Amino acid sequence: MERTTDLKGKTVMVTNVASSSGRRVAMLFSQAGARVAAVDPDDISGQKVANGIRAAGGEVLFVKCNMTEANEVQAATEAAVARFGSLDSAVNIVSWGSRWHGEASDQRVDCDTLLDSCLRGLRNCLEAQTAYMRKHAKGGSITFLRQSNPTADLPQLDQALVDLARKASRDQKQANIRINVVLEPWRAPILTSHTSTESSLALHSDALHDPAKSCLWLASEAASFVNGSVISPESGYAYAF
Secondary structure (H helix, E strand, C coil), rough: CCCCCCCCCEEEEEEECCCHHHHHHHHHHHHHHCEEEECCCCHHHHHHHHHHHHCCCEEEEEEEECCCCCCHHHHHHHHHHHHEEEEEEEEEEEECCCCCCCCCCCCCCHHHHHHHHHHHHHHHHHHHHHHHHHHCCCEEEEEEECCCCCCCCCCCCHHHHHHHHHHHHHHCCHCEEEEEEEEEECCHHHHHHHCEEEHHHHHHHHHHCCCHHHHHHHHCCCHHHCCCCCEEEECCCEEEE
């Protein structure tokens, strides 16, 4: 792992870690030296991810958590800090398939209900994560990774996610908490309403075309100047909010 993305001694919290993107992100952060707080409502699948990281020599804590319950997210954050001593970054995986309640998603579920559930979970994560970072005044990085699912998706979630991150990045700027969004390939059309920034030219070459590596880069010192942006690994551009 290159020096610019060396996270040795840092702690990352990955929510919905049992998703395909969550597994990839958690393993990549562990390989970069980070201690991983793996969070998921599915105890069995989440433990499997944690066991995989542990078997590869990583340091990991699994916490079962229903992200739609604020008290459970708070408890998961406190558990991570109690185990590792800090919380330096977080990657919150966002997907139609996110099992916020620990139950398998069903395409027949009312879209408004599912959207509300997803956003409630994300707000709970954001509140708990920023509260710790503000309290300890060391700043940090929070990334929302929008996982694609071409067979079952919720387009309304894209704009709602960007709106949530836009407001949070502004609210938390003075606390040096950077909040960004990474879109997996084919989610890029949402970016048409934004303009590219010069910061896109500095996007770490290793992060291009790989959403998980984009998340890793955003959590590193190399991306300390990036805040309030949407990154599309498909195109390699960063878009300011």
